[in-house]
Amino acid sequence: MSTEILMWAQVRDSSLLKNVAELAGEGKKLSQAVGGKLSAVLIGKNVAGMTKDLGDLGVQKVYLADDPALEHYSTESYCSVFTKVFEKCKPFAVIMGATFLGRDLSARFAGRIRGALVPDAIAWKFENGKIKPSRPMYAGKVIADISLPSDATPVVTLRVNVFPPAVKTSGASPEIEKIVAPNVKDSLRTVCTGIVKTAGALIDVTEADIVFSGGRGMAAEGNFKMMFDIAKSIGAAVGASRAAVDAGWIPHAHQVGQTGKTVTPTLYIACGISGSIQHLAGMSSSKIIVAVNKDPDANIFKVANYGIVGDLFQVLPVLGEEIRKLRAH
Numbered sequence: 424m425s426t427e428i429l430m431w432a433q434v435r436d437s438s439l440l441k442n443v444a445e446l447a448g449e450g451k452k453l454s455q456a457v458g459g460k461l462s463a464v465l466i467g468k469n470v471a472g473m474t475k476d477l478g479d480l481g482v483q484k485v486y487l488a489d490d491p492a493l494e495h496y497s498t499e500s501y502c503s504v505f506t507k508v509f510e511k512c513k514p515f516a517v518i519m520g521a522t523f524l525g526r527d528l529s530a531r532f533a534g535r536i537r538g539a540l541v542p543d544a545i546a547w548k549f550e551n552g553k554i555k556p557s558r559p560m561y562a563g564k565v566i567a568d569i570s571l572p573s574d575a576t577p578v579v580t581l582r583v584n585v586f587p588p589a590v591k592t593s594g595a596s597p598e599i600e601k602i603v604a605p606n607v608k609d610s611l612r613t614v615c616t617g618i619v620k621t622a623g624a625l626i627d628v629t630e631a632d633i634v635f636s637g638g639r640g641m642a643a644e645g646n647f648k649m650m651f652d653i654a655k656s657i658g659a660a661v662g663a664s665r666a667a668v669d670a671g672w673i674p675h676a677h678q679v680g681q682t683g684k685t686v687t688p689t690l691y692i693a694c695g696i697s698g699s700i701q702h703l704a705g706m707s708s709s710k711i712i713v714a715v716n717k718d719p720d721a722n723i724f725k726v727a728n729y730g731i732v733g734d735l736f737q738v739l740p741v742l743g744e745e746i747r748k749l750r751a752h
C-alpha cells in the first residue's frame with residue numbers, strides 16, 4: 424500500500440461536479456495526514472482540459488482516461504479503469520462523492536478490489552495511522568464511527584455539500600498519467616447510447632444556487648406545481664421536508680435533511696416547513712435562509728436570516744416574481 428490518496432473527479436455535462444472541490448479539500452487533508460500525495464482519476468470523452476482545474480484544486484497527479492468509449496458512465500467500464508489505476512498505485516484510500524454514480528461505482532469497485540466500503544461519510548478522523556470515517560445509520564438515529572481493517576483499502580464516499588470545498592489557487596499543473604481504458608466493450612451488459620433530458624429539467628437540489636423548499640404547509644401535491652413553475656423560471660431547484668415526501672407529494676430525491684440531501688445554496692426559501700432538527704441538519708449551512716410560515720413561533724425562524732409570517736400561498740408567488748425581476752437585471 425502506498426501513501427497516495429485517490430479521488431474520483433466526476434464529470435457531468437462537460438464539467439467537473441461541484442463535489443469534486445469538496446473531495447479535493449478532504450483528500451488534501453488526508454494526504455497530508457498520511458504524508459502522501461493526492462491523485463485524481465478523470466474519466467470521460469474530451470476531458471483532458473479539466474486537468475488544469477484539478478491542479479488548481481490541489482490535485483498533484485491525474486490518471487487520465489480520455490476515450491470516446493467512456494463518454495457515458497457505465498459501471499463496468501469505469502470500474503475497469505479504476506481497477507487498472509488501483510493496480511498501478513495501490514493507494515492508501517479511495518474517496519468518491521456520495522452521488523448516485525459515486526454510490527454505484529464505489530460499491531462495484533470496493534467489491535472488485537476487496538476493499539472496505541464506507542458509504543455516505545459525513546466526517547472522518549485520522550487515528551493510529553488509519554482513517555476512521557463517521558456515517559449516519561438507522562435512518563440517521565445514530566452516527567457510527569467506523570473502524571476499518573488493516574488489510575483492506577478504504578473506499579469511502581463523502582456526503583455531498585457537507586465538507587468545505589478546496590480553495591482554488593492557480594496551482595501547479597498536475598502530473599498526468601494516461602490510462603488506456605481496458606477494452607470491456609464486448610462484455611458490457613448495459614450500454615448507454617445517449618442521455619435524454621426532460622425539457623426544462625430542474626437542476627439537482629444539491630447543485631442549485633437557489634432552492635425553494637416546501638413542507639407539510641404546502642397541503643397537497645398539486646400545490647408543488649406552483650413551486651416548480653417559479654423555480655424553473657429562475658433556474659432554481661425544489662426541495663422538500665420529509666413530511667411532504669412521506670405524504671407522496673414529491674419524490675424522495677428532493678428531500679432535504681438528515682435522511683435526505685444536504686444543501687448549501689446561496690438562497691434557501693423554506694415554505695410551510697416548521698424547522699425540525701432533522702430538516703435543519705440538511706440546510707442550515709445555506710448562506711441566506713428565508714422562511715415563510717404562518718406560525719410566528721415556528722422553529723425555522725430561529726435559523727432564518729429573513730422571516731415572513733404569512734400564508735405561503737400568498738407570499739410565494741410575490742416572492743418568486745420579485746426574484747425573477749432581480750435576476751432579469
Ligand SMILES: Cc1cc2nc3c(=O)[nH]c(=O)nc-3n(C[C@H](O)[C@H](O)[C@H](O)COP(=O)(O)OP(=O)(O)OC[C@H]3O[C@@H](n4cnc5c(N)ncnc54)[C@H](O)[C@@H]3O)c2cc1C
Nearest residue numbers: 638639640664665666680681682683695697701702717735
Ligand atoms: C430519524 C428521522 C429522520 C428524519 N429525517 C428528516 C429529513 O431528512 N428531512 C426532514 O425534513 N424531516 C426529517 N424527519 C422528520 C422531521 O422530524 C419532521 O417531522 C419534518 O421535518 C416535518 O416536516 P414539516 O416541517 O414540513 O412539517 P410540520 O412540522 O408539520 O410543519 C409544517 C409547517 O407549515 C406551516 N404552515 C402550514 N400551512 C401554512 C401556510 N399556508 N403558509 C405558511 N405556513 C404554513 C405550519 O405553521 C408548520 O410550521 C426525520 C425524522 C426522524 C425521526
